[in-house]
Amino acid sequence: MSALTAYLDVPLSREAPAxxxxxxxxxLAGWGFRDEDWLDSAAVVVxxxxxxxxxxxxxxxxxxxxAHDxxxxxxxxxGSSVVPRRRDPDGVGGRGIALIEALSTGWTVQNHEGGKRVRVVLSPCPGVRTGESGSARGSAS
Known part of the structure; x- marks a missing residue:
């Protein structure tokens, strides 16, 4: 079964996360992942x-x-090889890894072109199954 993939270069700016x-x-919605709560969780992770x-x-x-299955x-x-780590929250931050862990099934860090790639597997989306063509679809109820 084929995977659906999307690549985006993100501009380095204050607006980048949004x-x-x-x-x-x-x-994700275009691929058939339409549960609003799940999409909100995916947005927080991103x-x-x-x-x-x-x-x-x-x-x-x-x-x-x-997306695969x-x-x-x-x-x-x-571009940084510094691995993210959990730290105590303060007025500036420190909650990110805890949020990612709460909204996913796991995360890893890989070396990537002199820097790193942080990879997160999202929790399953309710009501989604993948058809043979590789596209996600809402299940019939």
């Missing part, structure tokens, strides 16, 4: 990944979304 959220939710890449990463920020993976690559 731009990435809108783009990814539009792509926002956290992009925010961290813009704040701490450096270089280009590349966003990749892949019911599994959706979101990854963000940046």
């Amino acid at each position: 731009t990435a959220r809108r783009a990814v939710t539009a792509v 926002s956290e990944l992009v925010t961290n890449a813009v704040r701490h990463g450096g270089g280009c920020v590349a966003l990749h979304v892949e 019911e599994r959706v993976t979101v990854s963000v690559a940046d």
Whole structure:
């Protein structure tokens, strides 16, 4: 079965997380992932990944979304090799990894072109099954 994929180069700006959220939710909805609560959770994960890449990463920020069967993976690559770590929340941040862990089934960090790629497997979307063509569809109830 084929995978659906989308690649986006994210501009390094204050608007980057919002731009990435809108783009990814539009792509996922177009692929048949239409549960609003799930899309909101996906948007939070994307926002956290992009925010961290813009704040701490450096270089280009590349966003990749892949759907295969019911599994959706979101990854963000940046130019820094510094691995994200959980830290105590303060007035500036520190909640991102906890949010990502709460809204996903797991995350990993991979070396990527001198930097890193943070890869997150989203929790399954309710009411979605994948047809033979590889496109996600809402299940009939």
